[in-house]
Amino acid sequence: MAKELLVGKEMRIGLIGYGKAGKAVANVLSSDPRFDLRWIARRSVNDELQKHPGTDVPIVGIDRIPFVKLFEQHPVDALVDFSSRESLHAYGEEVRKRGIMLVSAISAYTESDLDYARSLMQDTRVLCSPNITLGINFLIVAARLLRKIAPFADVEILEQHFREKPEVSGTARKIAETLEVEGERITSLRLGGIVGHHEVIFGFPHQTVRLTHESIRREAFGTGAAFALTQLANCGKGFYTFDDLLLRLMRAELLDA
Secondary structure, rough: OOOHOOOOOEEEEEOOHHHOOHHHHHHHHOOOOOEEEEEEEEEEOOOOOEOOOOOOOEEEOOOOOOOHHHHHOOOOOOOEEEEOOOHEEEEEEHHHHHHHHHEEOOOOOOOHHHHHHHHHOOOOOEOOOOOHHHHHHHHHHOOOOOOOOOOEEEEEEEEEOOOOOOOOOHHHHHHHHHHOOOOEEEEEEEEEEEOEEEEEEEEOOEEEEEEEEEEEEOOHHHHHHHHHHHOOOOOOEEEEOHHHHHHHHHHHHHHHH
């Protein structure tokens, strides 16, 4: 299904979540000619019908139109989720039944949530990534490579976000897990309106290496989602991380070199 969409048809997309990140993602997907953003779902809406600014894309409230009816009335090829962990369980069985491709950018999944997401891989393609920006995921791949090259180096992780963000960055926790360092190696700063800053610092005996990623605008999440959608469409059924997609491209590039 998705492979055919990539060779001449727009991929029909449903977007779940309409917070700051969701609105930025809607900006990107609605303006990308490869995609047909069919609808945006959020927990509730005040008016009978809203539309994303500058588009005809409707914003619907799940409190009024449940996912079963939404998928029946407005079918999609893929879902992009920027909402909350609870949403996965609300639409999961419909994704399974209909074979809808899923790109999830939720940072607060529990292990049981991830187990449920992995169970969907038998029927469709699923990608879960706590940070879906292309740059941060390249940073993670590069940091993992350096960690293997120099396992003796000290590693510290610095994350900075807007002052209202309460929890430790899910991306920072993923970096720590990937590099097999303890959570206390993460330093968190909350300052003003910083969108997102992540830095991995490797301390060697005679040198220091810093890998840094800065999110300038939340539209970076949209370009990352677009990349994930196009790459995932060329994969078989399964559960993927953003790393998997990047490494797949890197292997292909090395083979062609």
